[in-house]
Structure formats: structure tokens, C-alpha cells
Amino acid sequence: APSPFVVAIDGPAGSGKSTIARLLARKIGASYLDTGALYRAIAFYLDGRSVPPEEGEPLRCALAELTVSLRGERVFLGDEDVTDRIRTPRVDSIVSRYAALGPVRESLLDLQRSQSRLGPLVADGRDMGTVVFPEADVKIFLSASPEERARRRWRELVDRGETLTCEEVLFQVIRRDRIDSDRTLAPLREAEGAFSVDTTDLSVEEVLSHLCDLMKPDLSGRLGDV
Numbered sequence: 001a002p003s004p005f006v007v008a009i010d011g012p013a014g015s016g017k018s019t020i021a022r023l024l025a026r027k028i029g030a031s032y033l034d035t036g037a038l039y040r041a042i043a044f045y046l047d048g049r050s051v052p053p054e055e056g057e058p059l060r061c062a063l064a065e066l067t068v069s070l071r072g073e074r075v076f077l078g079d080e081d082v083t084d085r086i087r088t089p090r091v092d093s094i095v096s097r098y099a100a101l102g103p104v105r106e107s108l109l110d111l112q113r114s115q116s117r118l119g120p121l122v123a124d125g126r127d128m129g130t131v132v133f134p135e136a137d138v139k140i141f142l143s144a145s146p147e148e149r150a151r152r153r154w155r156e157l158v159d160r161g162e163t164l165t166c167e168e169v170l171f172q173v174i175r176r177d178r179i180d181s182d183r184t185l186a187p188l189r190e191a192e193g194a195f196s197v198d199t200t201d202l203s204v205e206e207v208l209s210h211l212c213d214l215m216k217p218d219l220s221g222r223l224g225d226v
């Protein structure tokens with residue numbers, strides 16, 4: 001089969017991955033895959049059933065019962081659309097503990113890779129360029145200072161009616177980055193050959209146009225007039 005076209009985007013929380021991935025997908029006529037949503041959905045399910053974030057029989061049984069699926073950009077647990085219920089401070093605070101577990105990561109590998117067989121794909125997460133799509137056509141690593149990333153996340157949470165301080169969000173963001181970067185399996189790392197952009201002082205538009213310049217040779221014909 002012809003190899004699928006994949007853009008792999010990684011980076012820590014609030015670096016702008018999903019914003020940039022969506023825009024880029026639209027620009028090149030690709031689908032967008034939010035792999036964080038898959039880990040959030042599993043964490044939401046396991047937390048709701050009080051399955052502790054550790055390997056063992058309870059985890060194995062729960063994963064065997066559970067079906068995570070995608071319909072377009074909506075995430076389902078069984079027949080239930082959980083897309084709007086997985087972006088809460090509660091899920092933010094527990095997801096990384098579950099995402100560090102081998103059985104959880106393995107259970108999502110096929111679903112992630114299968115999305116690239118449907119057509120061109122822009123996928124974002126922590127291990128897109130390193131583990132899930134090591135052969136990706138383009139790899140991107142986004143970063144920004146923890147303070148700026150916390151500010152971005154805090155604004156989104158406040159807009160959704162959550163009452164937290166920016167300091168609380170900063171604390172959570174730093175804690176989650178540390179768990180994601182320190183774990184043994186698929187830790188957050190810049191993939192070899194990735195275009196790396198520090199977005200701290202850049203607007204979304206600036207990041208996008210900078211990336212389009214960097215990617216031009218790899219995307220010949222796919223970008224239209226940028």
C-alpha cells in the first residue's frame with residue numbers, strides 16, 4: 001500500500017499543538033487526530049470506575065471491557081460521546097498517571113495508526129514523531145515557557161466557567177509535563193529531524209506561517225499559496 005501522508009506534532013501541554021494541528025489539517029486537506037483526547041477518554045473511564053493507575057487485574061479487566069472510538073473529531077466510550085466531558089481539571093490532574101501505563105498505551109496504538117490509512121493526517125500528542133508515526137513525513141515539536149502555557153490553559157478554563165487561579169494551573173501543567181517526560185514508555189521527547197518552534201512570544205498566525213515556511217520543501221504541492 002502507498003505510505004500514508006502524516007504530519008506528527010508533539011509538545012507539552014499548552015504549547016499550541018491542537019490549535020496548530022487543526023489549522024494545518026484544514027490548510028493541507030488532511031484529517032486531524034487529537035491523541036490526547038484518547039488518553040483523556042480512557043482516564044475518564046478508569047477514574048469513574050475507581051480503577052487505580054497501576055498495572056494489574058483491575059486495569060486489565062477494565063481495558064478489556066472498554067471500547068474507545070472516533071467519529072470524526074468526536075471521541076466515544078462505547079456509544080457515549082464523551083468529547084465534552086474529558087477536558088476538566090479532574091481529568092487534567094489524573095490523565096498522565098494512566099497514560100504512563102503500558103497496557104493503556106498499547107490499547108490505543110492500532111486506533112491511532114489506523115487513522116493514517118484513511119487519508120492524509122495531522123496528529124498531535126506526546127509520542128507522535130517518536131513512537132506512533134516514526135515514519136511521519138513531517139515532524140514538529142512545539143514548546144513555550146511554562147508560565148505562558150499555563151496562562152493559555154487558564155484562559156480556556158475560565159472561559160468554560162472553571163474557577164481556578166493561574167498559579168494552580170501552572171502547578172498542574174508543570175506536574176503533568178514532568179510525569180509525561182519522566183515516564184519510561186514513550187516519554188515526551190523531540191523526535192529526530194523535527195522542526196522545533198518556541199511559541200512563547202508568537203501568535204497562532206505567526207507560528208503557522210513560520211511552520212509553513214519550514215515545511216515548504218516537504219509539502220510541495222500540498223500547501224497551496226501560503
Ligand code: CDP
Binds near residue numbers: 015
Ligand atoms: O491538550 P493538552 O496538551 O493539555 O493535553 P492532551 O494532548 O489532551 O493530553 C493529555 C495527556 O494525555 C497528556 O498529558 C499525556 O499524559 C497523555 N498523552 C500521551 O501520553 N500521549 C499522547 N500521544 C497524547 C497524550
Ligand code: CDP
Binds near residue numbers: 199204207
Ligand atoms: O494542544 P495544546 O495543549 O498544546 O495547546 P492548545 O489546546 O492548542 O491550546 C493553546 C491555547 O493557546 C489556545 O487557546 C490558543 O489559541 C493559544 N495560543 C496558541 O495555541 N499558540 C500561540 N502561539 C499563542 C496562543
